[in-house]
Amino acid sequence: MKLRLKIHREIAKAFLSVSCICVLILIPWQTRKTTVMNHKLISLMQTFITRDISPLANAIFEERIRSINVRAKNILEIEGVESVYIFDAKYRLLSDISTEPQWIKGDLHFQTAAKHNLDSWTTKNSLWYLQAIPVFDETIGYILIEYSLADMKKNETLSLLLFTGTIVMFTLILMLLTNRLIRKIILRPVDHLIQSMTEIEKGQYGRQISNISEDEIGELAGKFNSMSLEIDTSYNQIENRNKQLKQTKNLLDSIINSMPSILITIDDQGRIKEWNTRAEEAAGISFSSAMGKPLNEVFPMIEKHMDDISSALTDKATRKFTKVETMIKNRLHYLDMIVYPVVTETVEGAVIIIDDRTDIVYMEKMMIQNEKMLSVGGLAAGMAHEINNPLAGILQTANVLKNRLTETTGIQANIKAAEAAGTTMESIRDYMESRNIPHMLDVIIESGRRVAEIVSNMLSFARKSDDTAAPHSLSNLLDKTLELASTDYDLKKKYDFMAIRIRKEYEDNLPEVPCEAGKVKQVILNILRNGAQAMQEGGTEIPCFTLRTQYEKEKKMVCMEIEDNGPGMDEEARKRIFEPFFTTKPVGKGTGLGLSVSYFIITENHGGEMSVESIPGSGAKFIIRLPVKGSRNLHEPGAQQ
Incomplete structure (x- = not known):
């Protein structure tokens, strides 16, 4: 109940009590007043009767009814007398x-009075x-x-x-x-206080009350x-601290969420x-769904290390696990935990940090493989130099034979030797031509030149990448790589690159492209070899490469x-x-590095684009785009290394 109603009720009760007390005092006072008045009336009537008592007594004694009535009427004339009975x-x-x-009423009252010996009543x-x-002491x-x-x-x-x-x-x-006084002194200030408190409740902190009185309510205000x-x-x-805490929390959340590592906090029960x-991306479920669940249920990849995690919680000691092998989306991953x-x-638990080291491990393997490739390249370069020496002798000797056996004029030494014989x-x-020896010599010379060109390409391909960027025609690079690929032959698989049909659609x-x-030839050769092997293994009846070049303005x-029909x-x-170590070949038949290295060469080294389009049963098409202006990552001539 509100204070206003309570005060009004108490005031009403107080004044009602005062009124009741006044009425209670008035009733006895009024009763006493009535009694006094009755006594006065009786005294008054005694005075009137005493005045006429003697004549009335004589009239009653002599039974003079008329005189009795006259006396009775005289008494009746007194103000207030209603009846007179004698x-x-x-x-x-x-x-x-x-x-x-x-x-009749008078008679009844007379009988009542006589019966009870009353002299007055109301x-x-x-x-x-x-x-x-009385007459002479006798009542008549x-x-x-x-x-x-x-x-x-x-x-x-009325009174x-x-x-x-x-x-x-x-x-x-x-x-x-x-009520007015209480309202002015108490209720209005209280209402003002209540209004101010309501405003504070709504958030208007610092609200001040003005016009403060010097009484208790003023002190309260x-x-x-x-x-x-x-x-x-x-x-x-509090707001400033909350703001700072919120900013700090947001900063920490941003830092934690920006981390490339998986970060998980668990309690002492492993939840x-x-x-x-x-972590949410790795688990594939939202945090609200994972909250409170066992760690091994959400991350089954670390199931086998749950005992070690429990041991770390029990011993309160840090545990490290490196290169933990686990399968994620059908791919082998290496995790550090x-x-x-x-x-x-108040809190016991652990923070678990999981880093996916798969790319690093693959990169380490790639570096090892690259070292092997460099070694093979160095060996190939050495072999090419060794081949060049006898090859030069063969070509030179073949040319000398052709000159000595086929030149009939112009060389005196040939003529003298023939005459001497x-x-x-x-x-x-005539003998040589009849035996087709000049043609054989031409074949030896042409084959020697071809071998020399192949060796030159091998030397260029195997040489370490200290080349500088220079403008080249991609059509020419395709043709040179085709010549290098034409030597690719696998006797066991009956695979011969020369048997593949080549279609060229050059713009x-x-x-020229820097x-x-x-x-670039390494990339092209890798694509050609993969395509050739795929067509051979897929049993393509008429294997064919389609090579296209065009300028995209x-x-x-x-x-x-480079498109095949494999x-x-x-x-x-x-x-x-293009993922490192991904291969569709059987185990031991491929490293899975060729296309990933090719992709790196095109996109990172040359700032280009490399993509593939393929539909099962309809071949594959590799698309390579290189910028005309070149890339900043290229080693330009004259630039500092």
Whole structure:
């Protein structure tokens, strides 16, 4: 209940109590007043009767009814007398003088008074007075007078109503004045306090109350103002701290979520409490779904290390695990895992950091493989130099033989030698031609030149990548790589690159592209070999390569396409074809590095683009784009290394 209603109720109760007390005091006072008035009336009637008692006694003694009635009428003329009854000593009614005929009522009252020896009594609206009429100490009759109390009671009622009305009016006025005073002194300041508290409740901290009085409510308002200022100060401090905490939390969350590592917080029971975005991506479920679940249920990849994690929690010691092998999406991954126990007064658990070292491990393997390739390249270069020496002798000797056996004129030494042998150069030429020896010599010379060109390409391909970028025609690089690939032959698989049909669709007047020719030829050769082997293993009846070059003006790049008509590849293999160590060949038949290295050469070294399009059963098409302006990663001539 509100204070206002309580005060009003208490005021009403107080004034009602005062009114009731006044009424209770008024009733006895009024009763006493009535009794006094009755005594006065009786005394008054005694005075009137005493004045006429002697004549009345004589009239009763002599039984003069007329004189008795006259005396009775005289008494009736007294103001307030309602009836006069006169009886003889034997209680016979001698006179009945009344404003209304009521002798029966008078007789009844006389009998009642005589029976109970009463001299006065009251009824509802009348005062009855009975007095004996003596003569020489002997009662010869009685006079009964009825005095009307109606006017007196009416006056008493009016007085009572007036008094009561006055009290009620006074009470109401006093209540209104009191209510107004209380409202001014108490309720309004309290309402102001309540309004201010409501505003504080709504967030308007620091609210101040003005016009403070010097009473207790004013003191309360002063305390309220002080409390409001303290609340405002505390709230601002809390807000600032919350803001700082929020900023710190956001910063920590950003740092944690930006980490490439998987970060997981678990409790002492191995249930997940927190993790970062990388962990959510690795698990494939939201944090709300993983919250509170066992770690091994969400990350089955570390199931076999749960005992070690539990041991770290129990011993409160850090545990490290390196190169943990696990299969993720059908691919072998290598993980490094560190378990850091967390022990505070209220929290026990651990922070687990998991790093995917797969690319690093693959890179290490790639470096080892590259070292092997460099060794093989160095061996190939040495072999090429060794081949060049006898090859030069073969070519030189073949040319000398051709000159000595086929030149009939112009060389005197040939003519002299023929004459010394008893023949002529013409006869020798005829013999040679009949045996097709000049053609054989031409074949030896052409084959020697081809071998020399192959050795030159091998030397260029095997040489370490210290080449500088220079403008090259991609069409020429394709042709040179085709010559190098034409020597590829596998006797066991009955695989011969020369048996593959080559279609060329080169655009004319292509701009030259700044590139490292050796590396680009390495990429082209790798694509050609993979395609040739795929067509041979897929049983393609008429294997064919289609080579295209064109200039893309929008991208300012020269595009070359290498398309085969082999078995192609599915979508999963197409998406992963450039991943390190991914291969569709049987174990031991391929390293899975060729295309990943090729992709690195095109995209990183030359700033180009490399992609593949394939549909199973419809062959594969590799698309390579190189910028006309070259890449910043290229070693340009004259640039500092």
